[in-house]
Amino acid sequence: xxxxxxxxxxxxxxxxxxxxxxxxxxxxxxxxxxxxxxxxxxxxxxxxxxxxxxxxxxxxxxxxxxxxxxxxxxxxxxxxxxxxxxxxxxxxxxxxxxxxxxxxxxxxxxxxxxxxxxxxxxxxxxxxxxxxxxxxxxxxxxxxxxxxxxxxxxxxxxxxxxxxxxxxxxxxxxxxxxxxxxxxxxxxxxxxxxxxxxxxxxxxxxxxxxxxxxxxxxxxxxxxxxxxxxxxxxxxxxxxxxxxxxxxxxxxxxxxxxxxxxxxxxxxxxxxxxxxxxxxxxxxxxxxxxxxxxxxxxxxxxxxxxxxxxxxxxxxxxxxxxxxxxxxxxxxxxxxxxxxxxxxxxxxxxxxxxxxxxxxxxxxxxxxxxxxxxxxxxxxxxxxxxxxxxxxxxxxxxxxxxxxxxxxxxxxxxxxxxxxxxxxxx
Numbered sequence: 001x002x003x004x005x006x007x008x009x010x011x012x013x014x015x016x017x018x019x020x021x022x023x024x025x026x027x028x029x030x031x032x033x034x035x036x037x038x039x040x041x042x043x044x045x046x047x048x049x050x051x052x053x054x055x056x057x058x059x060x061x062x063x064x065x066x067x068x069x070x071x072x073x074x075x076x077x078x079x080x081x082x083x084x085x086x087x088x089x090x091x092x093x094x095x096x097x098x099x100x101x102x103x104x105x106x107x108x109x110x111x112x113x114x115x116x117x118x119x120x121x122x123x124x125x126x127x128x129x130x131x132x133x134x135x136x137x138x139x140x141x142x143x144x145x146x147x148x149x150x151x152x153x154x155x156x157x158x159x160x161x162x163x164x165x166x167x168x169x170x171x172x173x174x175x176x177x178x179x180x181x182x183x184x185x186x187x188x189x190x191x192x193x194x195x196x197x198x199x200x201x202x203x204x205x206x207x208x209x210x211x212x213x214x215x216x217x218x219x220x221x222x223x224x225x226x227x228x229x230x231x232x233x234x235x236x237x238x239x240x241x242x243x244x245x246x247x248x249x250x251x252x253x254x255x256x257x258x259x260x261x262x263x264x265x266x267x268x269x270x271x272x273x274x275x276x277x278x279x280x281x282x283x284x285x286x287x288x289x290x291x292x293x294x295x296x297x298x299x300x301x302x303x304x305x306x307x308x309x310x311x312x313x314x315x316x317x318x319x320x321x322x323x324x325x326x327x328x329x330x331x332x333x334x335x336x337x338x339x340x341x342x343x344x345x346x347x348x349x350x351x352x353x354x355x356x357x358x359x360x361x362x363x364x365x366x367x368x369x370x371x372x373x374x375x376x377x378x379x380x381x382x383x384x385x386x387x388x389x390x391x392x393x394x395x396x397x398x399x400x401x402x403x404x405x406x407x408x409x410x411x412x413x414x415x416x417x418x419x420x421x422x423x424x425x426x
Contacts, residue, residue: 009045012038015068016075018082021090022063026257027394030057030090031082033075037066055197056128057090059139087393102128103140103195105149110156110174110184113149113191115140127195139195146228147191148172148179190228203229255297261396262341266369271340272296275328276408277354278345279309279320280416287312288419289324290412293339294404305333306415317346318353325354330361343404344372348388351381373405 017037021030034040041064044054069075083091104116107123115136119126130136144151152165156175165171172179172187193202206229213222262271274294281287293303307327312319321344327333342358344350351372358367372381378398379388391398 009038009042012041012066013068014038016070016072017066017068018075018078020065020067020082021057021061021088022065023060024062026063026396028082028086028088029060030088031079031086033072033079035072035075037068041066055195056130058197085393086399089394101130101133101136102126103130103136103143105188105192105195108156109181110150111188112153113140113143113147113151114153125192143191143194144170147187147194149187149191150174258396258400259297262400265391265397266341266371268340268369273337273339274341274343274404275339276343276345276404277321277324277328278405278408278412279317279324280409280412281309281315281320282416282420283315286416286419286423287320288412288415289320290408290415291324291328292404292408292411294407297400299407303336304411306411308419318349321346321350322353322357325357326361329358334361339368342368342370343401343408344370345375345405345409346372347374347379348372348381348386351383355383371401373401378402 014036105125150171159175162173166173210225276292287309289307291305293300307324
């Protein structure tokens, strides 16, 4: 653990809270609670306290956010709600880890390093499970390259010459005596430390061995060890830690990742301006509409607008949706910047009502992209199909859409409550 990162951990508060771990793309991969955030988060990075589970997680973490809570009970409730909403893959994995692959070091005279789908009581050492197969394969490649464990499953007693793995430098050919059992065991031990996450201990051992090789003028061996040390250090990603609020969970410093994911979903190059619309009323009374604007993934509150429903005097969310869309795009607000995406809080009915108004305001080829999101199962509706799609709860695109939807809902509710309050005080 380097000094800079150790200082970051030391600066964590010793209070109850929830910590949120993200990978390089910004996806939430694990949510946990703690009575002391400092002690709990720090434990993930201390070699002597790492379980196989934690060492696997640490290799994937890029950012750690945390939220302070009043007490442990509040942290528990918040943790449960976040896991339910985002379905982080490691939280889900550790409830049932039988479906994911392991890296296995076999129990043999010259152990092989292979992928195994099941953990068996066969004396082998298992590392994982890995929910991300790409992560697993990259880790396996690094272990094979740096420690020279054989990736084959040949019967070594029957081998009479080297196989291809030796010539492409992925194996040290123990099958024909190119390396002794003692030397090979040393590399097996190093691979086990690496896969267990005991990187500091491994680095100290390798650096000592490299120094000894230099003293003995074994420069080729020293250079080989130097390359292994460099490769291991290069895999230890810098991890950013910061305090956030519950609202910040949806969009953090990795805002571009959310926008890129949304762009892919929509098939658009950019989604610079997003407008979200919602309706709020009680039995048709005090009916209002809201428009919120997100610019480059951030709420742009100067652009927010609220609408008092004027043409609908009954319970009819479709007609109310149509009214606010018409007033936004065909009325006095029409000169305002046209969004790259319109998000409607509702289902297919609200989507069609909004789309019909847009067709009256724009030429067909100039109609902005529009979708609707229903609260039940977070179904997404597109004009091109009557069948909704359901994305993973951990989808960055979905969580940005939900953020816009929730903000438009909050803004509509606040205006609706304001009108009711004014009426009561008359």
